[in-house]
Amino acid sequence: MKWLGRRQSDNMEDRRGISGGKVAVGGGLIGIIILLVNIFGGESAQNLAPILEQLQQGQSSAPTEQRDLTAEEKETGEFVATLLADNEDVWNKIFTENGWTYEAPKLVLFSRQVQTACGGASAASGPFYCPGDKKVYMDMTFFEELKSKFGAKGGDFAVAYVVAHEIGHHVQTLLGTSAKMRKMQQGLSEADANKLSVALELQADFYAGVWTHYNQEMNQILEPGDIEEALSAANAVGDDAIQKKMQGQVVPDSFTHGTSEQRVYWFNKGFKSGDIKQGDTFAELR
Secondary structure (H helix, E strand, C coil): CCCCCCCCCCCEEECCCEEEEEEECCCCHHHHHHHHHHHCCCCHHHHHHHHHHHHHCCEEEEEEEECCCCHHHHHHHHHHHHHHHHHHHHHHHHHHHCCCCCCCCEEEECCCEEEECCEEEEHHHCCEEECCCCEEEECCHHHHHHHHCCCCCCCHHHHHHHHHHHHHHHHHHHHCHHHHHHHHHCCCCHHHHHHHHHHHHHHHHHHHHHHHHHHHHHHCCCCCCHHHHHHHHHHHCCHHHHHHHHHCCCCHHHCCCCCHHHHHHHHHHHHHHCCHHHCCHHHHCC
């Protein structure tokens, strides 16, 4: 991806050189809850707030230490700050075209563990969006696991896809889609509620594709292999691919993010159309 020389966002917090702070007593229960929040699309973080508050009362403080970032880490931070700026520019344009007002999220890079308005999380949670503070959280070691554990190609555009997907959840929060889906889930069976979670996640993939379309038009960012990197990442994080890898069998009723085929399809649809109005994943999954 061509990214050097463009604007970098001021809405990024780099906490990777900071260690310590609150440590959960009794293991990673809070991290597990955050992982569930991530799986269910973000808005459920608000419903879990009372539980998280109780758990955090049982946390102990560890001394805070800070180290200098390596040259590679600094370059990664500059790259992510450029991605964030690109997302700001694209979504400002799309919202303006539709008569809406865009509120840019912040993005936090962290190492190992982090405290958020949705509770504590660890690197094992993977990248996630917290609607409570309107921030995206990422530990960059996730992308190494994406390659080593799940067979993704890796590459800088895999990072771009994941950032755009998480900011897609922010867009859903601003447009009220996430809250509407949560209401629709009330009273449904787990399998039917999961189908709505899948629709929310696939729409975030679609938005990542729309962002790619616009960013290519505005900045000519794409290099050979970039789209393949995004599609490889989308394929690797399909529910069927993950379940087959982790438990040896696939249970469709438990899907919360969509199959590899679905995730690739919706990213591609967003990329090729560039039309936010073609992303009604809920209608197509009924």
